[in-house]
Amino acid sequence: MPDIKVTPLGAGQDVGRSCILVSVGGKNIMLDCGMHMGYNDDRRFPDFSYITQNGRLTDFLDCVIISHFHLDHCGALPYMSEMVGYDGPIYMTHPTKAICPILLEDFRKITVDKKGETNFFTSQMIKDCMKKVVPLNLHQTVQVDDELEIKAYYAGHVLGAAMVLIKVGSESVVYTGDYNMTPDRHLGAAWIDKCRPDILISESTYATTIRDSKRCRERDFLKKVHETIERGGKVLIPVFALGRAQELCILLETFWYRMNLKAPIYFSTGLTEKANHYYKLFITWTNQKIRKTFVQRNMFEFKHIKAFDRSYADNPGPMVVFATPGMLHAGQSLQIFKKWAGNEKNMVIMPGYCVQGTVGHKILNGQKKLEMEGRATLEVKLQVEYMSFSAHADAKGIMQLIRMAEPRNMLLVHGEAKKMEFLKDKIEQEFSISCYMPANGETTTVTTNPSVPVDISLNLLKREMALGGPLPDPKKPRTMHGTLIMKDSSLRLVSPEQALKELGLSEHQLRFTCRVHLQDPHSDSDTLSRIYSHLKSVLKGYAVQHLPDGTVMVESIVLKVSSSGEDPNLKVILLSWSYQVNVEVILQKRPLYPSIGVTGVTDRHWRYT
Amino acid sequence: MNVMKNMTKRQQPHEEVPAKKLRLTKPSKSAALHIDLCKATNPTDALQYLLSFARKPVEAESVEGVVRILLEHYYKEVDNSVRLKIASLLGLLSKTPGFSPDCIVDDVISTLSNDKSNQVLAQLLDTLLVIGTQLPENTAVTQRLIEVACKHLNSTYFGVRNKCLQLLGCLGTVDKPLTKESEAGTSIAPLRDVQNLISDYFGDQDPRVRTASIKAMLQLHGRGMKLQQTAYSQACKLLNDDYEQVRSAAVQMVWVLSQLYPESIVPIPSSNEEIRLIDDSFGKICHMVSDGSWMVRVQAAKLLGSMQQVSPHFLEQTLDKKLMSDLRRKRTAHERAKELYASGEFSSGRKWADDAPKEKVDTSGVNLIDSGACGAFVHGLEDEMYEVRIAAVEALCSLAQSSPSFAEKCLDFLVDMFNDEIEEVRLQSIHALRQISTHITLREDQLDTVLAVLEDSSRDIREALHELLCYTNVSTKECIQLALLELLKNLTKYPTDRNSVWKCLKFLGARHPTLVLPSVPELLSTHPYFDTPEPDMDDPAYIAVLVLVFNAAKSCPTMPALFSDHTFRHYAYLRDSLSHLVPHLRLPGRKQTAVLGSELSEVGSGSLESAQQFLQESLVRVSTLQNLDSPGAQDLLDFTIRDLKRLGELQTELAGSADFCATYLHCQLLLMKALQEKLWNMAVPLCLKQNAMASTAAQQILEETYKLEFLYSGLETRQVATIHNVRLQAKALQLILTARTKRGSPLIGLCEKFLQEVELFQRLFMSELPHFQDSFVEKLLELMPRLVACKPLDLVKILQTTLRQSRFIHLKLPEQIHRASATIIEPTGESDNPLRFTSGLVVALDIDATLEHVQDPQTTVKVQVGVLYPDGQSHIIHPKPGDFRTPGPGRVRLITQVYLSHSAWTEPCQIEVRLLLAYSSSSSRLAAPKPAWNESTEGLPTSESSVEGTINLSKPVKVFIMPKPARR
Numbered sequence A: 001m002p003d004i005k006v007t008p009l010g011a012g013q014d015v016g017r018s019c020i021l022v023s024v025g026g027k028n029i030m031l032d033c034g035m036h037m038g039y040n041d042d043r044r045f046p047d048f049s050y051i052t053q054n055g056r057l058t059d060f061l062d063c064v065i066i067s068h069f070h071l072d073h074c075g076a077l078p079y080m081s082e083m084v085g086y087d088g089p090i091y092m093t094h095p096t097k098a099i100c101p102i103l104l105e106d107f108r109k110i111t112v113d114k115k116g117e118t119n120f121f122t123s124q125m126i127k128d129c130m131k132k133v134v135p136l137n138l139h140q141t142v143q144v145d146d147e148l149e150i151k152a153y154y155a156g157h158v159l160g161a162a163m164v165l166i167k168v169g170s171e172s173v174v175y176t177g178d179y180n181m182t183p184d185r186h187l188g189a190a191w192i193d194k195c196r197p198d199i200l201i202s203e204s205t206y207a208t209t210i211r212d213s214k215r216c217r218e219r220d221f222l223k224k225v226h227e228t229i230e231r232g233g234k235v236l237i238p239v240f241a242l243g244r245a246q247e248l249c250i251l252l253e254t255f256w257y258r259m260n261l262k263a264p265i266y267f268s269t270g271l272t273e274k275a276n277h278y279y280k281l282f283i284t285w286t287n288q289k290i291r292k293t294f295v296q297r298n299m300f301e302f303k304h305i306k307a308f309d310r311s312y313a314d315n316p317g318p319m320v321v322f323a324t325p326g327m328l329h330a331g332q333s334l335q336i337f338k339k340w341a342g343n344e345k346n347m348v349i350m351p352g353y354c355v356q357g358t359v360g361h362k363i364l365n366g367q368k369k370l371e372m373e374g375r376a377t378l379e380v381k382l383q384v385e386y387m388s389f390s391a392h393a394d395a396k397g398i399m400q401l402i403r404m405a406e407p408r409n410m411l412l413v414h415g416e417a418k419k420m421e422f423l424k425d426k427i428e429q430e431f432s433i434s435c436y437m438p439a440n441g442e443t444t445t446v447t448t449n450p451s452v453p454v455d456i457s458l459n460l461l462k463r464e465m466a467l468g469g470p471l472p473d474p475k476k477p478r479t480m481h482g483t484l485i486m487k488d489s490s491l492r493l494v495s496p497e498q499a500l501k502e503l504g505l506s507e508h509q510l511r512f513t514c515r516v517h518l519q520d521p522h523s524d525s526d527t528l529s530r531i532y533s534h535l536k537s538v539l540k541g542y543a544v545q546h547l548p549d550g551t552v553m554v555e556s557i558v559l560k561v562s563s564s565g566e567d568p569n570l571k572v573i574l575l576s577w578s579y580q581v582n583v584e585v586i587l588q589k590r591p592l593y594p595s596i597g598v599t600g601v602t603d604r605h606w607r608y609t
Numbered sequence B: 001m002n003v004m005k006n007m008t009k010r011q012q013p014h015e016e017v018p019a020k021k022l023r024l025t026k027p028s029k030s031a032a033l034h035i036d037l038c039k040a041t042n043p044t045d046a047l048q049y050l051l052s053f054a055r056k057p058v059e060a061e062s063v064e065g066v067v068r069i070l071l072e073h074y075y076k077e078v079d080n081s082v083r084l085k086i087a088s089l090l091g092l093l094s095k096t097p098g099f100s101p102d103c104i105v106d107d108v109i110s111t112l113s114n115d116k117s118n119q120v121l122a123q124l125l126d127t128l129l130v131i132g133t134q135l136p137e138n139t140a141v142t143q144r145l146i147e148v149a150c151k152h153l154n155s156t157y158f159g160v161r162n163k164c165l166q167l168l169g170c171l172g173t174v175d176k177p178l179t180k181e182s183e184a185g186t187s188i189a190p191l192r193d194v195q196n197l198i199s200d201y202f203g204d205q206d207p208r209v210r211t212a213s214i215k216a217m218l219q220l221h222g223r224g225m226k227l228q229q230t231a232y233s234q235a236c237k238l239l240n241d242d243y244e245q246v247r248s249a250a251v252q253m254v255w256v257l258s259q260l261y262p263e264s265i266v267p268i269p270s271s272n273e274e275i276r277l278i279d280d281s282f283g284k285i286c287h288m289v290s291d292g293s294w295m296v297r298v299q300a301a302k303l304l305g306s307m308q309q310v311s312p313h314f315l316e317q318t319l320d321k322k323l324m325s326d327l328r329r330k331r332t333a334h335e336r337a338k339e340l341y342a343s344g345e346f347s348s349g350r351k352w353a354d355d356a357p358k359e360k361v362d363t364s365g366v367n368l369i370d371s372g373a374c375g376a377f378v379h380g381l382e383d384e385m386y387e388v389r390i391a392a393v394e395a396l397c398s399l400a401q402s403s404p405s406f407a408e409k410c411l412d413f414l415v416d417m418f419n420d421e422i423e424e425v426r427l428q429s430i431h432a433l434r435q436i437s438t439h440i441t442l443r444e445d446q447l448d449t450v451l452a453v454l455e456d457s458s459r460d461i462r463e464a465l466h467e468l469l470c471y472t473n474v475s476t477k478e479c480i481q482l483a484l485l486e487l488l489k490n491l492t493k494y495p496t497d498r499n500s501v502w503k504c505l506k507f508l509g510a511r512h513p514t515l516v517l518p519s520v521p522e523l524l525s526t527h528p529y530f531d532t533p534e535p536d537m538d539d540p541a542y543i544a545v546l547v548l549v550f551n552a553a554k555s556c557p558t559m560p561a562l563f564s565d566h567t568f569r570h571y572a573y574l575r576d577s578l579s580h581l582v583p584h585l586r587l588p589g590r591k592q593t594a595v596l597g598s599e600l601s602e603v604g605s606g607s608l609e610s611a612q613q614f615l616q617e618s619l620v621r622v623s624t625l626q627n628l629d630s631p632g633a634q635d636l637l638d639f640t641i642r643d644l645k646r647l648g649e650l651q652t653e654l655a656g657s658a659d660f661c662a663t664y665l666h667c668q669l670l671l672m673k674a675l676q677e678k679l680w681n682m683a684v685p686l687c688l689k690q691n692a693m694a695s696t697a698a699q700q701i702l703e704e705t706y707k708l709e710f711l712y713s714g715l716e717t718r719q720v721a722t723i724h725n726v727r728l729q730a731k732a733l734q735l736i737l738t739a740r741t742k743r744g745s746p747l748i749g750l751c752e753k754f755l756q757e758v759e760l761f762q763r764l765f766m767s768e769l770p771h772f773q774d775s776f777v778e779k780l781l782e783l784m785p786r787l788v789a790c791k792p793l794d795l796v797k798i799l800q801t802t803l804r805q806s807r808f809i810h811l812k813l814p815e816q817i818h819r820a821s822a823t824i825i826e827p828t829g830e831s832d833n834p835l836r837f838t839s840g841l842v843v844a845l846d847i848d849a850t851l852e853h854v855q856d857p858q859t860t861v862k863v864q865v866g867v868l869y870p871d872g873q874s875h876i877i878h879p880k881p882g883d884f885r886t887p888g889p890g891r892v893r894l895i896t897q898v899y900l901s902h903s904a905w906t907e908p909c910q911i912e913v914r915l916l917l918a919y920s921s922s923s924s925r926l927a928a929p930k931p932a933w934n935e936s937t938e939g940l941p942t943s944e945s946s947v948e949g950t951i952n953l954s955k956p957v958k959v960f961i962m963p964k965p966a967r968r
Helices: A077-085 A094-114 A123-131 A214-230 A244-259 A271-281 A288-293 A310-314 A331-340 A359-364 A395-405 A417-431 A458-466 A496-503 A524-538 A581-589 B002-011 B026-039 B043-055 B060-076 B080-094 B101-114 B118-134 B139-152 B158-171 B179-184 B194-203 B207-222 B231-238 B244-260 B277-288 B294-304 B312-317 B330-342 B376-381 B386-402 B404-417 B423-439 B444-455 B459-471 B477-493 B495-511 B513-523 B540-554 B565-577 B593-606 B608-623 B633-650 B652-674 B677-681 B684-711 B717-741 B746-764 B766-772 B776-789 B792-805
Strands: A003-010 A019-024 A027-031 A063-065 A090-093 A133-136 A141-143 A148-154 A162-168 A171-175 A199-203 A234-238 A265-267 A305-307 A319-323 A347-350 A369-371 A377-379 A383-386 A409-413 A434-436 A444-447 A483-487 A490-494 A510-519 A544-547 A551-554 A557-563 A570-578 A601-608 B265-267 B274-276 B821-826 B835-838 B843-852 B862-868 B874-877 B884-888 B891-900 B909-920 B948-952 B957-964
Touching (some): A019 A162, A027 A162, A063 A148, A077 A094, A077 A123, A090 A162, A094 A123, A094 A133, A123 A133, A214 A244, A214 A347, A214 B404, A244 A265, A244 A319, A310 A319, A347 A359, A359 A369, A359 A383, A395 A417, A417 A434, A483 A496, A490 A496, A524 A551, A524 A557, B026 B043, B043 B080, B060 B080, B060 B101, B101 B118, B139 B158, B158 B194, B158 B207, B194 B207, B207 B231, B207 B244, B244 B277, B274 B277, B294 B386, B312 B404, B376 B404, B386 B404, B386 B423, B404 B444, B444 B459, B444 B477, B459 B495, B477 B540, B495 B513, B513 B540, B540 B565, B608 B633, B608 B652, B633 B652, B684 B717, B684 B948, B717 B746, B717 B776, B746 B766, B746 B776, B746 B792, B766 B776, B821 B909, B874 B891, B891 B909
Parallel strands (some): A063 A090, A234 A319, A234 A347, A347 A383, A409 A434, B835 B957
Antiparallel strands (some): A019 A027, A141 A148, A148 A162, A162 A171, A369 A377, A483 A490, A510 A570, A557 A570, B821 B843, B843 B891, B862 B874, B909 B948, B909 B957
């Protein structure tokens, strides 16, 4: 049996470093190529040596697909393509292709320029890597090679985030990347058609969460910010430079406008301006509202939000600062946090998920003293709030997607093992499909039952239709007569006559005969006429004929009577019928033999005529 | 005024030259077609001929011939597309009014059995469908058509099956089985009705046929057939179809069945419990609110609103996303689900790390997540498409109206919707909240969210919110203060909202007197010991506060004790200037002259009945006047008119009726004066002055009658007829006057026209004639044969005597008459700053006006904006249909822009802007409906007496403008 193999190199029972290998129908595909936020050593990149010990990856991979521009989904891309070596196609959507290099460059700067790491990819490598990228459009089917095709669907996680359907022949896999089933202020909801894939590989970040309505969350968020501002505190919102940041910006921007607030809002990083530029350009990837109103005013042209300068952090008075990175593990957000942590008037709002090991994770878990580099400790006095704004589907959303796509198997990645377990149970119980959650490096094999397409001759099909009966139900199998011809690599279903003609064979007729022994003192012809009259009386509605050549015909069944040599009273009745379905129907419907005293069926043999 | 009249005149079109009528005779039409079709050498040509033929109308009498020709060609034609077109033409022709298509049924059916092309077959069936719908009473034809449909149902082409199903849906009946099957015996199942037959195709392989079958079912339902419940489970299966149009139709089907059999019991699959059908279907439709296609989502959300019989606990589930269990299992499961939630199996995402897995709860047997109703509205309200959100808000609103407890629960959700990103949704949710506000009391935090919307820059939103606040109940004193504060803020930010804010405070005060009471000293800034400065009376904010306080004081007698002296003075002033906002208060120990007027009005308002009685009595009194010449008649009319006018002022409910009567009587009075004896006995040259007087009277009467006809709503045919009678009298008077002053030929034309009008009257008001005994019209109609025959001068003589002898008709009042009126709110006309613009270019003037009791301002009567420049130039501007909004019944709001332009002036001058009501007598409510596009207008009598004109609807507003010469 053919099967599909899925091996996560990253994101298996874990969040971060998404990298999943899929081999389907003899094709090997790498889904995402991300880095891990929690590590600064070799563990941050997926272990590509799993694929090949030495030599280039090009020979082992047919294509690489990147779902969106977050670094945990694309951070290892230049490393893989340039340093390990991969020259095949890399697929991503247009916005991802535009924004991805900005983020990679930023990431490189932090690691190389700030931390002074060596043996890291260079700017040139990022550029070279991006040259290998083939852009995708939504719902566009792209033929990677003759057999492998991919198609992108809207995922609603960040600008340009996509889910991909990978199809080889009739086997298919859907990889969701990160997705969101509830629309927000700037993105729509994920959508997929009923593609019924063999495996649906879904993220499961919020496997055990069913979130409140987003309006409640928005209101809470705005209220918390507003209150802090009113009592003169400062609000720090750590965000990833792109994605949630824009969402929160739009939210605060409209709120500031409505409430006529004067406190400044700053955005910390320079790369945002570049990225915002792209946000303004890729309006078609946003939600209905922004798409409809951008002619009057592009929502991404912020009026209240200004660029941040490092010196502003010490300014007195209230302010709101968006700073990167989102998990407080490095960079500007951590610097600002250090400055503000001591004041209980201030507040930090974590708008998304935090990976274990980051400062964000620690403070969310209530840690009051943090150990910093150089053995310094930092006391955390400011308020720590968590507000789930990350655009991941919650448990209900995941269920909704499963219902939309109707997969045959489910595979969970990008989540914590314990929570996955919970969701896995739910899925298996709810949809009665098998659900897998492989760990990193563990291979899941799913056997598939691919359908084999067969060409059917039109004549045969028409003949079948002409036979009448209800029209074929597409959901139910139906039997029909025909001959399957396997020639070269093509399969054809044709009518028997045509098959015989093509193969140059002559037709053989199959007749069944059957002898019934009967004790009857009458002469042969008398017996025959008695049988004839009996049949005539029993089988009303059938054509029963007594032919002059001493046979009785019931429809197409021939009856002959002869007396056996030894005993004249023992009559042998010879029954003969050709292979026809309706004959059996008659025989089954009317029990013939008992009524005329059958002694027993002696023999039954096949005879070719 | 004179200029305005000129303007009106200019509006009237010149007499139209009667067009020459050409009538085609019957043979020519079909013959022409025949020739054309014969000429056609190839199918393309034939198709062209047919297409151009289809554009022309065909008279009823020649249809038959045309059909024969078409059929003849049909038999000869080999090309499919031409046959298709002919088939479609047959359908089109059978729709011709006056043509009975039963004669072509046989032909079409016989062609149907001969044709091979599937497309043509489908088109022929469509033609049969048209024929069938034209002949709903003819059971024989219907029966035959159903047989035909059954025969073609097993076609291989989806279009044919579609049309067959459509035919069955449009013509089939469920109560009797199809006879055809029992006779022919071709089918296996002998007795099957149409519903069964249609439902076979629910499982068709083609989604279009599946859709058609459900639609046919719905069609059956729409025709009043009772569908059987068996279809329910089938329809439920189709909810999971792959195709959106099937799902969409299935949702409708499920809804229809839920309305038919709400109380019947259906089993829950995978359990042995049972449930009411309405609840089951509610759950299923709720499920569709999270469908993949937004069209289906919109439909599902819309339908939810009308499922009011659903059990309350299902209803409440729709607002709770987390009650994960399938609550269809009655009590026990319901409680279990709550425990599940309480045990923290799922986190809400509002707190960090509350989603850490706890010990496992036994979840076996409880069907999680895939439950229907859970959180349907939560999903619907945060849907991506605003269409879905609006539908959800509407549904929420209509469900809440029937269930107070649900209204309480959905409050938070609706309030949340005030922050939606799309204005339309915000507006809709504000309206929704207003509609359910009788059930609810807003808490302070909710009010806070609501009031935040007052800063919205959209005027519609703010006004909707004011409207909402008028109906809102709040719970605490703080809420009132909060509301007042926000409204005052609103007032300073958007001064144009003045009226709306005041009105809002009026209701707010009247609704919560006890909550206002404790904060009165603070509101009026009075102090127990010190005198505080007197606030500025012209400050809109101060007026707003006073409106609130005075309205609260109306039902709170202790409040006036807290007022300071100037408050009383201000009360008197406001009571006079803003009487619609400030109620009458019984102030202790004060008898001031200012109060006198209000007391009077209170006497008036004391009893509506007495006022009505008074009105009736006055009318009866006047109706005793048999003859117009009787002594004292004029005085009586004079007094009555005066009384009625005053009554209208005092009693707003009766203003329309009183005004109407007064105007009518005024017409009579004018007529009476004009017909005074001595005037007519004098020789013509001697009474030029009187003549002039009479002719102005006639002119005035005419104008008044148009006002009577078009300005008042709620008139019945009888009143309209009465008005027309007066108009005829006035026209007769005019005719007589013309005859007296001028001699010559034009008289003949005028007489003819007059007679035509009399005839028209007879045509229109045939049924009303019995009420017109001894009236002018009745007499005229009696004399009609003589009038037609005699010479113009004799006619005039007859008219003169009839006019003088005719009786005064007693006016019978209908139930409710409203006078259309309009007020221009913006511009106010108070501004001294001229609107400057470069001459030759345009400047836009914003106009905001409310229209009351104007029926259908876009269609029947047309509201226009008239602009009059100081040099007598006038313009009429037609507002766009989109500029009219309807905030409430009987009220229309016109917000539009008027473009002004003029050549340069040396100094700013005022222009006059007013609203006009354009009418034309042909658009009278009683006139025949306009012919459809394809009916020829040739045969119809052109409305020869169509008079067009305008009536002033509002007081003019003066606007300073200053066109400056362009700088070079």
